[in-house]
Amino acid sequence: MTVDLTAPAASADPYAVFRSLRDTDPVHWSEAHRAWLITRYDDVSDAFRNKAFSNDRVRPVLARRKEPSAASDVLGLLAGWMVVTDPPEHTRLRRLAAGAFKGQRIAVMGEQITAIVDRLLSAFLEGDGAQDLISEVAYPLPAIVIATMLGAPPADRDRFREWSDELALVAFGTGGAARADRHQRALRGLREMDAYFHTLVDHRRRALGDDMLSALMARDGDDLLSDDELVAMCALLLFAGHETTTNSIANATLALLRHPDQLDRLRADPDLIGPAVEELLRFDGPIKVLNRWVVAETEVRGKRISPGERVHLVLASANRDPMRFDDPDTLDLGRNPNPHIAFGKGIHACIGAQLARMETRIAVSRIVSRMPGLALAEEPVWKDVLASRAMDRLVVRHS
Known part of the structure; x- marks a missing residue:
């Protein structure tokens, strides 16, 4: 047996697949992905x-490619991103970026994010009949927030979303027909994004502001981020923040609609939103898989894993493991403790997790409070992607 996590059935309900793997083959070699699945x-x-x-x-993947191609060019542009580096390079980049992600800097954005959410919801509520909550609320929100944080002009927000979409075709392991030209499309988007952020960095070098890009330019002793590193940070913030937050909001809303007792519980106790979001991230979080490259011989549960192989850490399966969570397939908004790993763990834990949590808390709480008649209008269709847990649309009625 080999498992393909991009197959339609596995995309629609990966948790049945994960349950089987945890029980029978928790360190599984997948020919479909040419990787080990750790569950x-x-x-x-x-x-x-x-x-x-x-x-x-x-x-390492780039080094294996002998001929020039769009895929090689895409990999070349991605290779400098902090999220795909190890210490000591990762340690330096994360240290220099940490100041821009300080808790107090994120915390003061709460009022601004609430205003953006309410503006999007007001427009959504003006519509009649069934509407897509993703395209109208969950999808535009993070792009607007990130553009605001970077000090980019409001008119450029649609470009941010387009670039994020093009890159997602490569980064999240798209299956099906979308594979055909995905590297060409991603390359076009990356080149446009690279040029745009270089222009924005140059502008900020000459006129610092109170935005996150200006904060990223701060010097730490004798060290500071180069222009190319700043551009990579901007691109990473845009891509990782957009896709992850969109999925978090959409998946959380769907989970609540499928569990009306928990939706009623949250409506009755709005202060539950903090632990509620943590449980929603555990129950059906935005990321299914994180990838790793094997650089030394190692062993997991008796399976020998060799250098040059790939490993997929299946976060979504780990967060439903009954050996760690009581009744893991039950949504319990008051779950405590809840040591989920939806945003990773350790030195590579998502640096923007606090921002993603805040956006999700605000969006979900406002959706719940402003749409008392919220109901699912049609069954969602899940994207056939490896790494993310994402829907094409979430069509709902609000009255």
Whole structure:
């Protein structure tokens, strides 16, 4: 048996597949993905500390490519992103970026994010009949927030969303017909984005503001981010923040609609939103899989894993592991403790997790409070992608 997580049935309900793997083959070699799938919580958690599993996973793939191609050009542009580096390079980049992601900097954005959410919801509520909550609310929100954080002109927000979509075709392992020209499309978007952010960085160098890009330019002793590193940080913030937050909001809303008792519970106790979002992230989070490149011989549950192989850490499976969570397939908004790993763990945990949590808390709480008649209008169709847990549309009625 080999598992393909981009098959339609696995995309629609990956948790049945994960349950089977955890029970029968928790360290599974998938021919479809040419990678090991690690599915139990303890094994995934340990893997984040295993130095045999490298996060520097783009450059080895790039080195194997002998002929120039759009795919090679895409990989070349991605290779400098902090999220695909290891220490000491990762340590330096994360240290220099940390100041821009300080808790107080994110916290003061709450009022601004609430205003953006309410503006989007007001427009949504003006519509009649069934509407797509993703395209009208969950999808535009993070692009607007990120553009605002970077000090980009409001008119450029649609471009941000387009670039994020093009890159997602490559980064999340799209299956089906979308594979055909995905590298060409991603390359066009990356080149446009690269040129745009270089222009924005140049402008900010000459006129610092109170935005996050200006904060990223801060010097730490004798060290600071180069222009190319700043551009890579902007691109990473846009891509990782947009896709992840869109999925978090959409998946959380769907989970509540499928569990009306928990939706009623949240409506009755709005202060539950904090632990509620943590449980919604555990129950059906935005990321299914994180990839690692094997750089040294290692062993997991008796399976020998060799250098040059790939490992997929299946976060979505780990977060439903009954050996770690009581009744893991039950949505319990008051779950405590809740040590989920929806945003990773350790030195590579998502640096923007606090922002994603805030956007999700605000969006979900406002959706719940402003749409008392919210109901699912049609069954969602899930995207056949490997890494993310994402719907094409979430069509709802609000009255």
